[in-house]
Amino acid sequence: MNVLVVGAGIGGLTLALELHQAGIPCRVLEAVPRLAPIGAGVNLLPHAVRVLDRLGVADRLAAAGVETAESVFFNRFGQLCYREPLGRRAGYDHPQLSLHRGDVQLGLLAAVEERLGPDAVQLGRRVVSFTDDGERVTVTVEDAATGARSTDSATVVIACDGIHSAVRAQLYPEEGEPRYSGVTMWRGVTPWRPFLSGASMVRAGWLASGKMVIYPVRNDVNEAGDQLVNWVAEVERPRDTTRDWTRAGRLDDFLDVFADWHFDWLDVPALIRGAESVLEYPMVDQDPLPRWTFGGVTLLGDAAHPMVPRGSNGAGQAILDAHALRTALAGTPGDPRRALLAYEAERLPATTRVVMTNRVQPPDTILKEVHDRTGDRPFERIEDVISQEEMAAISDHYKRVAAYDKDLVNRQ
Numbered sequence: 001m002n003v004l005v006v007g008a009g010i011g012g013l014t015l016a017l018e019l020h021q022a023g024i025p026c027r028v029l030e031a032v033p034r035l036a037p038i039g040a041g042v043n044l045l046p047h048a049v050r051v052l053d054r055l056g057v058a059d060r061l062a063a064a065g066v067e068t069a070e071s072v073f074f075n076r077f078g079q080l081c082y083r084e085p086l087g088r089r090a091g092y093d094h095p096q097l098s099l100h101r102g103d104v105q106l107g108l109l110a111a112v113e114e115r116l117g118p119d120a121v122q123l124g125r126r127v128v129s130f131t132d133d134g135e136r137v138t139v140t141v142e143d144a145a146t147g148a149r150s151t152d153s154a155t156v157v158i159a160c161d162g163i164h165s166a167v168r169a170q171l172y173p174e175e176g177e178p179r180y181s182g183v184t185m186w187r188g189v190t191p192w193r194p195f196l197s198g199a200s201m202v203r204a205g206w207l208a209s210g211k212m213v214i215y216p217v218r219n220d221v222n223e224a225g226d227q228l229v230n231w232v233a234e235v236e237r238p239r240d241t242t243r244d245w246t247r248a249g250r251l252d253d254f255l256d257v258f259a260d261w262h263f264d265w266l267d268v269p270a271l272i273r274g275a276e277s278v279l280e281y282p283m284v285d286q287d288p289l290p291r292w293t294f295g296g297v298t299l300l301g302d303a304a305h306p307m308v309p310r311g312s313n314g315a316g317q318a319i320l321d322a323h324a325l326r327t328a329l330a331g332t333p334g335d336p337r338r339a340l341l342a343y344e345a346e347r348l349p350a351t352t353r354v355v356m357t358n359r360v361q362p363p364d365t366i367l368k369e370v371h372d373r374t375g376d377r378p379f380e381r382i383e384d385v386i387s388q389e390e391m392a393a394i395s396d397h398y399k400r401v402a403a404y405d406k407d408l409v410n411r412q
Contacts (some may be wrong), residue, residue, distance in 0.1 A: 035064055136154065163302045
């Protein structure tokens with residue numbers, strides 16, 4: 001058995017490490033000719049870090065990021081609504097990590113090249129289609145530099161090629177456009193002095209009048225000891241559903257919404273203006289698919305279950321996919337196609353729950369409740385608006401849906 005992994009994102013590279021650890025030969029084909037540290041922040045929750053720790057790469061990634069200490073929720077007036085510890089401070093055996101997405105991807109790439117060899121990941125090789133003869137899967141590959149096409153084959157092919165997956169498009173040619181949530185987000189990273197605990201994940205405001213997600217992803221980025229702080233501005237906007245993680249954004253399109261967010265713990269408009277560049281992205285997802293696996297081909301990560309980026313869980317679910325697929329393939333070495341079905345049976349319903357919950361009740365539902373109950377006005381006492389127990393219940397519900405309830409993760 002050998003495996004062809006399509007895509008060298010977080011899911012594809014984690015899968016390569018999982019398969020190598022299980023003794024299953026694999027290669028990775030990646031469309032772009034060079035992997036660069038693009039994008040913004042990403043959070044790895046304890047259930048994902050547990051998987052990466054088993055693979056021996058968690059410490060490498062932790063050194064590049066920030067071990068997140070707490071989650072804090074504020075209204076748009078800077079008033080604290082709810083605070084809870086995260087990761088090891090909450091009693092997990094593994095930390096929660098906040099990193100630049102590029103640091104995660106390049107860290108995983110380095111581990112793959114060290115263990116599988118420098119040719120394990122082939123860049124500039126875009127998979128455009130596949131055929132399956134019942135024994136092997138053959139893919140058509142386009143060279144990024146020349147446009148020339150060739151073929152490659154393997155026992156099974158795993159599509160980790162993201163939200164624009166060519167494999168998914170071939171399996172579901174009539175799927176249609178992504179579902180737009182009505183919210184557009186703008187993202188950036190800014191060198192900034194540590195705020196609050198120096199390891200806080202902040203969610204503030206609400207979508208109807210502007211919402212921010214803010215957290216540090218690197219420490220000591222300059223001589224002043226500043227951190228690299230990731231920020232995401234989310235605003236209800238009519239927008240098309242074009243999905244491009246690298247599309248440039250403009251401050252004039254959203255900065256006015258946050259112009260008066262000057263808090264004693266953070267100057268939000270100054271933080272936004274301090275970013276070297278801004279990226280714009282519509283918050284979209286796709287309806288869950290009825291199946292991922294077709295013969296010797298299956299989907300993984302964003303190719304399988306693109307979700308609205310709320311709940312800090314997209315990368316984590318791809319990592320859990322990779323571990324489940326490795327377990328299935330290692331458990332049925334003589335019948336890899338049956339293994340793909342077993343993987344799907346475990347992960348499709350689990351990720352469907354996360355996709356649907358991200359639409360209606362992610363952790364920042366806490367902020368919606370505060371916004372609606374106060375009429376988007378300051379409060380005297382948060383306890384007169386919503387109880388700590390009710391806010392904790394919202395947070396705990398999401399942990400159970402996304403499978404990172406503390407007792408579950410520690411028991412695993």
